[in-house]
Amino acid sequence: MAKPFYIDEDKCIGDGSCADICPGCISFEPGMSSARVIRFDCAEDLIEEAMEMCPVRCIHWEEEE
Numbered sequence: 410m411a412k413p414f415y416i417d418e419d420k421c422i423g424d425g426s427c428a429d430i431c432p433g434c435i436s437f438e439p440g441m442s443s444a445r446v447i448r449f450d451c452a453e454d455l456i457e458e459a460m461e462m463c464p465v466r467c468i469h470w471e472e473e474e
């Protein structure tokens with residue numbers, strides 16, 4: 410079970426790479442302006458990979474705030 414995380418939808422450029430990496434927890438469909446968190450139960454290392462691959466670094470753990 411991963412820690413809660415969020416996507417800063419104002420910064421997201423909608424390339425969808427996070428959803429390709431972690432489709433179980435992040436949703437992105439053509440036509441959406443930003444990716445959306447849909448679940449929190451994916452492996453933490455997958456979410457970390459999505460965070461690292463995000464071109465604008467707009468995926469964050471909740472406790473970073």
Ligand code: SF4
Pocket residue numbers: 416420421422423424425426427428437443444462463464465466467468
């Ligand atoms: S990788 Fe980052 S910029 Fe791309 S869709 Fe996901 S959150 Fe948005």
